[in-house]
Every structure is written in structure tokens, then in C-alpha cells.
Amino acid sequence: MTKGTPSHWVTGVSEITTQDIFIRGYAMSELVGAVPFSAITYLLIRGELPTPGQSRMMDVILSSILDYGLQKSGTLAARAVVSVNPSMTAGLSAAVLAAGQHALSPEDTGRFIATTFAAWKESGRSMDEAAAVLVQDLRAAMRRVPGFGHQVFRHVDPRAERLKSIAKAEGVWGEANEWYEAVHRAFQLASNKPDLVLNDVGMLAAIMVQMGFTPEEMCGLAILSTVPGLISHISEEMQSGIRNRLVPDSHVEYASPRRDLANDLVDAGWQ
Incomplete structure (x- = not known):
């Protein structure tokens, strides 16, 4: 395409030429083997090479959720699908569709942190004061704070603490993290729940906002x-020889009583 010709697509992500593939302007032949997967992932998404600390934090992020086992709806969905459609692509697609607001994804938590953090920066209040006001408003509106609480852990989520210590060591801890922790403290105080943890998804989201x-x-x-965890589960399921996974009757409670079709048709006005 000659210069000045209108184009359908404009991208700064990658370019394929007869000489090489270029990722954000860097030759793929130079990147491969010189820069780890985590750093190339950061480069692709953020558009710039990471610092060594950012690269190591990316490695932690990409290693933090590797497998939830059969406790994750996406794993169950993937295994059920490949039991009738033995395809890695089908299984991965099913699992991806199971990530969302109530499972796995830190998206809502990240949006909450980014939005409230920006509002605090513009408020002129101290961090703790703004956090207390925010929590008061959220509780009045009966809104939960994403990233708080866990069904097992109390007081401290060890996974979140590990993420925090690594983020500090790698120089990627900052004001966004401090803000979210201030909101957590304010929520514990206002709700009288000192054992309410800031969980791993919340900590991940705060670090990624930062x-x-x-x-x-x-x-x-x-x-x-x-x-990686999904690939292993899907592969295991495909090799199991089991076909058409079903929910066993022992795990199902049928809630409708037996009904009389003939009488009900008459009552509904059928001739």
C-alpha cells in the first residue's frame, strides 16, 4: 500500500515483512531467546519493554492462577465439553467463556481500584479520610467491595501477602496499592470485620493497576x-476414555411436582 492511501486497519502491535516479524518495532528474531515470555507479554500489551522488576512481576502474575482444579467452573465446563467434543480448542473456548464477574477475572476489581483511586487523587482529601468516606457511601448503597473476603482465609490471605512482598521487592508497589489497602482497612473498621481478608484477586488487580x-x-x-492448567485438565479428560459427562442423579434435586396434563390443559383453556 502506497503512502497516503486510506487503510482499513492501523496497528502498532506487530508487522510481518519479508525480512522479519516485528513486535512493537522490535525484530522477533532478536527478541526470541533474549527476552523471556513474561517480558514479551508486557511489551505486547503495554507497548514498551519492561524493567527487570516489571518482567519478574509479570512472571509472577502469569504464574499466580495456574490451576483452580475442579473447583473452578471453567475447568468443569472444559472437561464436560471435551467429553462430547474431544477437541483442545473446544475445551479452551468453554473455559474462557466461564471467566467473568463472579469467577477468576480481576477485571471488576481493577476497574473499582482504578476509578476510586483517580477520584481520591482529585478529591484533595487524605488517603485514609477519602477511604472512610468511600466505604461509608458503599455501605449505605449496600455495595460490596470486589477483592475482599475469602471462604477459608481469615485475617490474612497468604497468597495476597506473597504477591505484595514480591511487588515491593521488584519496585512495582505504589500509591494505587496503598489506596486499595486503605479502603480495605476502612471497610474492616466500618463493618467490624477485622478478619476480612484482602484476597489474591484483589491484590493482583491492585498490582496490575499500579x-x-x-x-x-x-x-x-x-x-x-x-x-497451562486447562491444557492439562483437557488432555487428561480426552485420554480418560469417558464419553458424555453427565451430572449424576445423586447430585440433582428435581423441584417440580408431578402434574396432570389433561386437567391443566382444560384449566388453561385448551379444547
Whole structure:
């Protein structure tokens, strides 16, 4: 296409030429073997090479959700699908569709942190004061704070604490993280729940906000993190020889009583 000709697509992500493939302007032949997968992932999404600390944090992010086992709806969906359609692509697609607001994805938490963090920066209030006001408003509106709470852990989520310590060590801890922790403290105090934890998804989201990722990018990275585990589950299911996974009757409660069709048709006005 000659210069000045209107184009259908404009992208700064990649270019394929007769000489090489270029990723964000860097030759793929130079990147491969010189830069780890985590750093190339950061480069692709953020558009710039990461610092060594950012690259190591990316490696942690991509290793943080590797597998939830059969406790994750996406794993169940993938295994059920490949039991009738033995295809890796079908299984992965089913699992990806199971990531969302109530499972796996830190997107909503990231959006909450980014939005409230920006509002605090413009408010002129101290961090703790703004956090207390925010929590008061949220509780009045009966809204939950995403990223708080866990069905097992109390007081501390060890996974979140590990993420925090690594983020600090790698130089990617900052104001967005401090803000989210201030909101957590304010919520514990206002709800009189000192054992309410800031969970791993919340900590991941806060770290990714600090690193500059959008909420939508966080969702993609969380899915990417689960892919190795999904591949192993799908492969195991395909090799099991079991076909057409069903929910056993012992796990189902049928809630409708037996009904009389003939009488009910008459009552509904049928001739």
C-alpha cells in the first residue's frame, strides 16, 4: 500500500515483512531467546519493554492462577465439553467463556481500584479520610467491595501477602496499592470485620493497576495464567476414555411436582 492511501486497519502491535516479524518495532528474531515470555507479554500489551522488576512481576502474575482444579467452573465446563467434543480448542473456548464477574477475572476489581483511586487523587482529601468516606457511601448503597473476603482465609490471605512482598521487592508497589489497602482497612473498621481478608484477586488487580494495565487487559492476563492448567485438565479428560459427562442423579434435586396434563390443559383453556 502506497503512502497516503486510506487503510482499513492501523496497528502498532506487530508487522510481518519479508525480512522479519516485528513486535512493537522490535525484530522477533532478536527478541526470541533474549527476552523471556513474561517480558514479551508486557511489551505486547503495554507497548514498551519492561524493567527487570516489571518482567519478574509479570512472571509472577502469569504464574499466580495456574490451576483452580475442579473447583473452578471453567475447568468443569472444559472437561464436560471435551467429553462430547474431544477437541483442545473446544475445551479452551468453554473455559474462557466461564471467566467473568463472579469467577477468576480481576477485571471488576481493577476497574473499582482504578476509578476510586483517580477520584481520591482529585478529591484533595487524605488517603485514609477519602477511604472512610468511600466505604461509608458503599455501605449505605449496600455495595460490596470486589477483592475482599475469602471462604477459608481469615485475617490474612497468604497468597495476597506473597504477591505484595514480591511487588515491593521488584519496585512495582505504589500509591494505587496503598489506596486499595486503605479502603480495605476502612471497610474492616466500618463493618467490624477485622478478619476480612484482602484476597489474591484483589491484590493482583491492585498490582496490575499500579503497572498500568486496563481492567480488560487484566481479564486477558488472568485467563492466560490459567491456560497451562486447562491444557492439562483437557488432555487428561480426552485420554480418560469417558464419553458424555453427565451430572449424576445423586447430585440433582428435581423441584417440580408431578402434574396432570389433561386437567391443566382444560384449566388453561385448551379444547
